[in-house]
Amino acid sequence: MTLKTSPLSHQNIQELPPLSGVRIATAEAGIKYKGRTDLLFIIFDEPASVAGVFTRSKCPSAAVEHCRASLPHGVARGIVVNSGNANAFTGHKGKHTTDAIMCAAANALKVRENEIFMASTGVIGEPMDASGIINILPSMAKTAKEGNWLEAAKAIMTTDTFPKLATRRFDCGGETVTINGIAKGAGMIAPDMATMLSFVISDAGISSDILQSMLSEAVQSSFNSITVDSDTSTSDTLMIFATGKAKKKIPCITSQSDPRYEVFAKQLSALLHELALQVVCDGEGARHLIEVNVVGATTDSAAKTIALSIANSPLVKTAIAGEDANWGRVVMAVGKAGVEVDRDLLAIWFGEHRLAVNGERDPEYCEETIGAYMRGKHITIRVEIGLGIGEATVWSCDLTKEYVMLNGDYRS
């Protein structure tokens, strides 16, 4: 099945700047796809710091378990990512497969196995034949080169319709540092496919524990604030690596009180946010990007619960697909969220148009004006709760016939 590029795709997909000492190779390992790359090997010529956040699924993949177990060591020398098979729910065989790949990668680089990180994305429950991967890793280790980021982003795609990349270059305490990131997927977005994956690499010098702190915070307003279909994969993986190659005589960031912490964290947040939005924009069948902004809730957490209730509602998402400003369904989604609201204080906006106020339809409501707004690609739904100062913003996409067709298989 050839997928048409999402109408929400960015127009210009560009190569990222190379990072010194970060070499990248991609290959066709023949895991599932024909005529495209499905294997990515990223190599750190010197030990890098590492941090990660993973799926909360109680049925995580073998690769997720390997990464979790390896993180405390705090050193990364390489990353292996394959597409076409998630190696999830594959029992002991799945663990052996991951172990064998880690062993091959570690041998190719002459490093320890817990210094190699891995992610797999694709069909769940299908045993994965690792031989193609294992055989090709040594030659990839030799041919890998600095740059190649666009190829890396392409090799990890499953049913993504465009590769996802972002970069930031900025002054961080007197030295110029770069952050490059790639991503794929959007939750469980695709036919037989699982997983959102993202890998972010910087040449800044940052200790692993500080990197983890930055990442755990930045993920909240980015990857943890997007939803396509409310389905969480077995394999979601977001990792960040810092090589320290940019620094000369400046010491690493090893403390939250270091003034460079905030500088770097802010740029990281912006980069993750950019990648996360690309993921939503490639949600299956998506034709509209939906931004849900909830203000005035009792707490930020309550605001996020309400925002996600709206963003995950099939009836809200189908209404947006139909370019229908059906604010009654937003009321429904606010009501079912379960957190404290006062119906008679609610106000609901679509873009600059207030549709409801004080618990009823806005007397100024004009069906014609809102119609033009709803035909845009980017729809903002704003709900004012009127009870406190809690707020949250999440992003989603519409639910279209194409989503059902892509995921329904309809093989009968």
Add this chain to the structure above:
Amino acid sequence: MTLKTSPLSHQNIQELPPLSGVRIATAEAGIKYKGRTDLLFIIFDEPASVAGVFTRSKCPSAAVEHCRASLPHGVARGIVVNSGNANAFTGHKGKHTTDAIMCAAANALKVRENEIFMASTGVIGEPMDASGIINILPSMAKTAKEGNWLEAAKAIMTTDTFPKLATRRFDCGGETVTINGIAKGAGMIAPDMATMLSFVISDAGISSDILQSMLSEAVQSSFNSITVDSDTSTSDTLMIFATGKAKKKIPCITSQSDPRYEVFAKQLSALLHELALQVVCDGEGARHLIEVNVVGATTDSAAKTIALSIANSPLVKTAIAGEDANWGRVVMAVGKAGVEVDRDLLAIWFGEHRLAVNGERDPEYCEETIGAYMRGKHITIRVEIGLGIGEATVWSCDLTKEYVMLNGDYRS
């Protein structure tokens, strides 16, 4: 828009037996629809006991608020139900509308306003003109007659494709009693429509508090165990009334220790279950009924959380629509439920076919055999957790292109 009858509809929709002293009238009040009834008035010639359960939405409709406030009085003389407008999120106007209708109905019957119960179903946020209803209630009170249940079920339909009725007749401590029930909808199932409504009436003699206890319990395994799209309406209402007309010299059931309690409660549960399944079978666009059975969880509550996670998953529901035994998505839904499971103990069955066992694909798995099963209308998914004795069963329907089309409006 004319909707084709659901392929999951029962073949024989039959009139229910009349109940002595329960008179029913329907009318065309012109609220929204043309050429069909949209108003139901049920009259109890003598005071009936009453109990109810309502939406948990924090944005309930005016009718729900009226019923909640009237229930403690414990006496019912009439029920007014309109379709075409939910009178929800209509502010003070909405309350005035409900009050005016209650006043007209109470005057027509010469009873108190808190002895009349009401439900409204239809578009949210649209002010409702009550004049058509108010004008017609007095004549309905005169023409209402025993019987007319099928007409009652039809008058409360919104985008239901068939009327929903069920009845039970049984011996209860030496007297023959009847329970009749009607229902409509399935959560937020329809274009611009909200609400699941159900009204159940028996000629048994049961006090209101005991009726409430029976209803609150019976709803758990029936209406609280079904889902169409995970969206909860502002107006869900399930009420039960008992006239006591069947009893002659036998006293009312006024205690849970009365041996007739269990007899009646069991029949009530069965009737509610039958109505609830009719609602799922009329889920928008539904082509398959899905039964999800989870056993071996740590608690019943954990089992229900897992079952609902599967039953609400868009990816599971689209797979069933495509007649694809995609058990990997069931693994995903189990994993994301958030309750305790051990991946490596899971077994997954579709009907009599075990697809996964001990945390990996069943070696006996046969794609051909399962294909024939998936083409049936009723799909059972069974998950064995292997940790305890908690179990739960919920019902859902598949997610089809038709659901998106019906709810998407596509007015552009």
